[in-house]
Amino acid sequence: MDRVAKILFVCMLLLCMLTGCFDANLAKQREKQAGKGDSIIIGVPVPREFTEKNTGFLKGIALALEDINSRGVNGKKIKLEIVDDKAVFKNAVDIAQRFSQNTHMTAVIGHFYSDICIPLAAIYEKAGMLEIVPTVSNPELTENNYRYVFQNIPSDKKVAEQMCQHALHEGYKKMVVYYEDSSYGRNLADAFESEAANKGITIIDRCSGFVNDNDFKRAHDKWNALDFDAVFLALNMPEGAQFIKGFRKLNSSIPILSGDGLDVSNFTKVLGKDCEGVVIATISNPHNVKPELIEFSKQYKQRYGEEPDVWAVQGYDSLQLIAQAIEQTDSCSPPVLADYLRDMETMKLVSGDISFNEHGEIQGREVFMKKVVKGTFEYINGR
Structure with missing residues (x-):
């Protein structure tokens, strides 16, 4: 056990x-x-x-x-x-x-x-x-x-559906799933992996528990060898911020997608320039009239x-x-x-x-997506 x-x-x-x-x-x-x-x-x-x-x-x-x-x-x-x-x-x-x-x-x-x-x-x-x-x-x-x-x-199933649809639209065919060892992290990772299979997206690695720079380096070398396109995160804060900072030390260009666990009000403040380009699922759209x-x-x-x-x-x-x-x-x-x-x-x-x-x-609730562009969020859908 x-x-x-x-x-x-x-x-x-x-x-x-x-x-x-x-x-x-x-x-x-x-x-x-x-x-x-x-x-x-x-x-x-x-x-x-x-x-x-x-x-x-x-x-x-x-x-x-x-x-x-x-x-x-x-x-x-x-x-x-x-x-x-x-x-x-x-x-x-x-x-x-x-x-x-x-x-x-x-x-x-x-x-x-x-x-x-x-x-x-x-x-x-x-x-x-x-x-x-x-x-x-x-x-x-x-x-x-x-x-x-x-x-x-x-539910997480709706979040996974929306994020996989975005990944497919962007042409991400090979993805990594990184999750926290919690009920939220495991379930969202499962939902994303299942929906990715339906969409023809290959999950080349699914992992958790990085604690230092060596963990990031070994994993990143493996992902590079498998020619990955993007990373999906099933994390809450502060674990999400820790992963993004560690990952960005090694790679500043690979897209990062996340569930709504990172949808907190101080996300951009905590991460600074490291959050640029991150796409987060959200259930609220301020452009709603x-x-x-x-x-x-x-x-x-x-x-x-x-x-x-x-x-x-x-x-x-x-x-x-x-x-x-x-x-x-x-x-x-x-x-x-x-x-x-x-x-x-x-x-x-x-x-x-x-x-x-x-x-x-x-x-009756929708899932939206927002992306950090020049330090602020821009909504990708539902505007």
């Missing part, structure tokens, strides 16, 4: 022990008690340092909270419990257990990373708590047909003095999604809200008109 398998086994064993300790009536208690009183309680577990340094996620949620509470939700206010899980699995388990045992809490927005969010979904599901997931694109999240879990972001996005961008810039990034939109929309469901159903009961979200035709949000299928996967 390799290291990853051992970790997953221990995590699942721990989860089985924890979920077995839950009161069998927890979901029924939440159905009756959620939203009672003056406040609607929603939990937001995040790796706080990362999100505040690299994204506008919490700023987007804060702006949504202001907008919603200025008018109220069926006579109530939303109260957020923002808790730092530090991207540590044990911390996240403790938070999930505490949130789930609070039967007055209606919903949770999160967790931020696949390796935490996917296994912990079982805890929230068992506790009968609505879970809106705006940052985890791994399709594994919805494969268990949970009732209460909704993936508010296009929909009035909801225009108004949100205006409010966000007035409030924070900067343009919103994709994660600001995701945070804002996720809280608005819950608020609109509560308004439409006049209920804070998670079963009522979950059934409404799954059966609704569309909901108008900043990101567009969306709905969910029977598995809780979002429908």
Whole structure:
């Protein structure tokens, strides 16, 4: 059993022990008690340092909270419990257990990373708590047909399809896939490799775990011998920045494509000249002329003095999604809200008109691409 398998086994064993300790009536208690009183309680577990340094996620949620509470939700206010899980699995388990045992809490927005969010979904599901997931694109999240879990972001399969289509258009026939050893990295690498095969693109190497210049040099010599055309990255930050800097020391001309794990607000600032030409998948397009996005961008810039990034939109929309469901159903009961979200035709949000299928996967969202040109992003499609 390799290291990853051992970790997953221990995590699942721990989860089985924890979920077995839950009161069998927890979901029924939440159905009756959620939203009672003056406040609607929603939990937001995040790796706080990362999100505040690299994204506008919490700023987007804060702006949504202001907008919603200025008018109220069926006579109530939303109260957020923002808790730092530090991207540590044990911390996240403790938070999930505490949130789930609070039967007055209606919903949770999160967790931020696949390796935490996917296994912990079982805890929230068992506790009968609505879970809106705006940052985890791994399709594994919805494969268990949970009732209460909704993936508010296009899946890695859609990202892989879009990036392979771009590679094919650019004439890249031989590609390298470099991924991080995480649920996100492995799944996105798998999706890209599968779609590349469908498109006639050959993956000459798939690798992970470079730690020094010698690793880069050996791999680059191998790739050169195999005459590679481009590299696809299935990475988050800061690993993505480390790879690009190391690779650019050896090769300044080979194209680099990436999934949305590198779509953070400070990407160009962190990488400087090394990010020139990098193409990144994104689920937000600032050139969208929909009035909801225009108004949100205006409010966000007035409030924070900067343009919103994709994660600001995701945070804002996720809280608005819950608020609109509560308004439409006049209920804070998670079963009522979950059934409404799954059966609704569309909901108008900043990101567009969306709905969910029977598995809780979002429908109606596009994947765009943007390229760094002279230090700024230019959108390749969907302009």
